[in-house]
Structure formats: C-alpha cells, structure tokens
Amino acid sequence: MPQQPMTSTLGRAAAVGPFFSVRTEAGAPREEGFVPFTEVYREGVSPALGHRVETVATRLGTAERRVAVSLVHQGLAGRLWSIALAPAVLAGDVPELGADTLWWHPDRSTPEELWLPAPTTPATTAGEVPTAADLTTRLEEAVLHQHLLPLHRALSAVSPVSPQVLWGNAASALVGTLRVLHGWCAGTGHREAAQRAVTLTASLLDTAPLRDTGTFDPVAPAFSRRSCCLYYRVPGGGLCGDCVLRHTER
Template sequence: MPQEPMAATLGRSAAVGPFFSVRTGAGSPRDQGFLPLAELYGEGASPALRSRVDTVAMRLGTAERRVAASLVQQGLAGRLWSIALAPAVLAGRVPDLGGDALWWHPDRSTPDELWLPSPSPLGPDAEEDLTSRLRAAVLHGHLMPLHRAISAVTPISARVLWGNAASALVGTLRVLHGWCRKTGHPDAAERAVALTASLLDDDPLRDCGTLDPAVPEFSRRSCCLYYRVPGGGLCGDCVLRRPGR
C-alpha cells in the first residue's frame, strides 16, 4: 500500500500544536518575506539573523545580545525538532529539511514560521533508522550550522547553545508525549521517549543534562540565560534550580 504524501503526514502532525505546524505547498516564499535557512549558515554573521537577535533583544528589554541570541536559537531549535520528531513518532517518517528546502520568516516569531514548499521524506525508510534520520535532518542539517551562525552574530557559550538544543528536544517530547497519551496513542508516546533518549545519548547532546523517561522531564547542566531578562525567571529544567547553583 503506497504511503500518504509527506505533506499529509506533516498536516496530521500539526494537530499536536502550533510548534508542530509547517506550511506546505507551492508558492513564492521569498516574495512573502521568507528566507531559506541555508542563507543563515554561510560564512560570517547573517544580516537576517543579526536583525532577529537585535529585534528579540529590544522586545525583551535586554542590552545583552547573548541572551537574545540564546533565546532565538532555542526557539528555532524547538520548531525544527517538532516538525521532525512528530512525523517520526506518528508515521515512522522524517521529512527532508534540507537548508535550501526549508524556508524561515525572519520577522515572525513564537513560534517561528516555517515553509516547506515541496515536502518529501528523508531517504528510503529501510536504509536508516529513525534516530539516524532525525540526527541528519535536524542536528547535522540545522543545529550544527545554526550554532556556528549564532556564534558569529555574538559571542556565546557552546555549552549554553547545546543545552538549549537538548532542552528544546525534551520540550518537544513533553508536548508530543502528552498529546499521544491524551489521544489514545500510548505506543507512540513510548516511541517518542525512546527516540528522544537515543538522540540525547550521542554527541553533542550527551552531556547536556539528564532525562527522566518516566515523566518525562529533563534536568539540564546549563542555563538558557532567560533569568537575565528583566522580569524573567528560571525555566523548569534549569541548572540554577538545583541546590548549590
């Protein structure tokens, strides 16, 4: 039996919540203000990414650009994990999120607006397991070059950025796991935990924190710096919540 089109799989995954939604279908993304994410990852500091960091800093009321850069990176990481992990869990498929294929709108946020005009699966399912395809699509395809791009915009700790990537993955897991349990898909909920644990068990995410798969919840070994935003506080998984920190 032929599989459904990838756009249909992504459409079903979007039912989990707004972070799991990605626009699909033909059109002219650049004419509507979108940029291919690959443009952020070139040599030097991307003007679009620099502008996004400055805008977020202004909205948050912080003069620390590294704080804004951290939150920009974490928000985009959450979106990337969401649109990849949900179809992997619900349909056993990972979309091809190649940097030239996936478009991002630099002026829209919470959640970042993404457009995949011609969605297709990442490789034949029989060739690689889901963890490998998720690593290829998100970690290697986006988060590693995004790490370099953010660091080119403003100096920021690698420990913070990889902690953000791990935290965003577990944040995705928690929403997806809750939705699967609520909608009567316990097997999918367990699959989500297993895939997340496998992704966290490999570099560069391995030393970023500890996952409790029974909850699921995460205790990270770094801080996203949100507490430095005026009126901000500590996130639920923050290292600063633990005694002695």
C-alpha cells in the same frame, strides 16, 4: 506503519499543536520575506539572523546580545525538533529538511515563520518499516547535522555564547518538544507513539553533542540540564523548570 505523502504526514503532526506545524503549499517564499536557511547559515553574520537577535533583544528589554542569541537559538531548535520528531513518532517518517528547501521568516512567529514548499521524504525501499535506530539516524541528519550545527556557528558569529549553553538549549528544546508530543499521544490514545517519542528522544540525547548536557528522566518525561539558557538575565525573567541554577538553589 504504511508510508503516506509527506504533506499528509506533516498534517498529522500539526494536529498536535501550532508548534508542530509548518507551511507546505507551493509559492514564492522570498516574495513574502522568507529566506532559505542556507542564507541564515552563511559565512559571517547573516542579516536575517542578526535582525532576529536585535528584535528579540528589544522585545525582551535586554542589552546583552548573548542572552537574545541564546533565546533565538532555543526557539529555533524547538521548532526544528517539533517538525521532525512528530512525523517520526506518528508516521515513522522524517521529512527532508535541507537548509536549501526549508525557509524562515525572521519577523514572524509560530507557526507562520517556517515554510517547506513541496515537502519530501528520503527515498526508502518499498515496504521498509524504519526501526528506532533508523529514525534516530534520520533525525540526527535532519535536525542536528543540517541545522543545529550550522545554526550554532551562525549565532556564534552574532555574539559569542558558551557551546555548553547552546547545546543545553538544543537538548532542553528536544525534551520540551517531547513533553508536549508525549502528552498529546497519551491523551489521544496513541500509547505506542507516546513510548516511541520517549525512545527516540533518549537515543538522540545519547548522541554527541547532546550527550552529557543534562539528566533525562524517561518516566516523567523530564530533563535537568547542566547549563542555563540565560533567561534569568532578562528583566523580569526567572528560572526555567530544567535550569541548572534552580537545582543549585535547592
């Protein structure tokens, strides 16, 4: 799979849908209200993250901060997985998503809330074709290590939430990303890419801390989690399709 400029690779990923899109042009993110994720993950309660949680709580009409924390987490996890997994699947490449180079706007929604000025990719040997194991490792570093682990700590400072809930969210968001990407690949004749998406997702779900968060069906593909994102506690909310409570009811 030939290497392409990262802006071109991210452009291909954006064709899947707005959730897979990230702003890439040069500019001055801070002047437009964006903050680098390094500030989101700082010690104590990040003002940007605290503001997002309060905004979501108000919009959903819930007084339970842990519910808003969980849903903010799941939304961010889904966005981070999408802008990393799609390039890996479609172009055999994973963008550099360092917390100091990826910017977030706490008041904007998809796809206007993420900005990656001057996107790059990790240096590779000329002609190297990354294996599924290589891509899994890069995805772990780009999403799990650089973002989801520090995001877990940062959100826990806003309001305590069970680690089982948050890692279940991360796994659920990954499979949700897969389902959209897999459907797009299958529907546009990219059958090898569709299978690659399943393979990479299965590998990621088999790594700590995602391992044992639920049961993955690679054929559907589908996921049954062993926790709940707490959306059922939102006024008028219900149970998600992969929720442990849905299976308990049955």
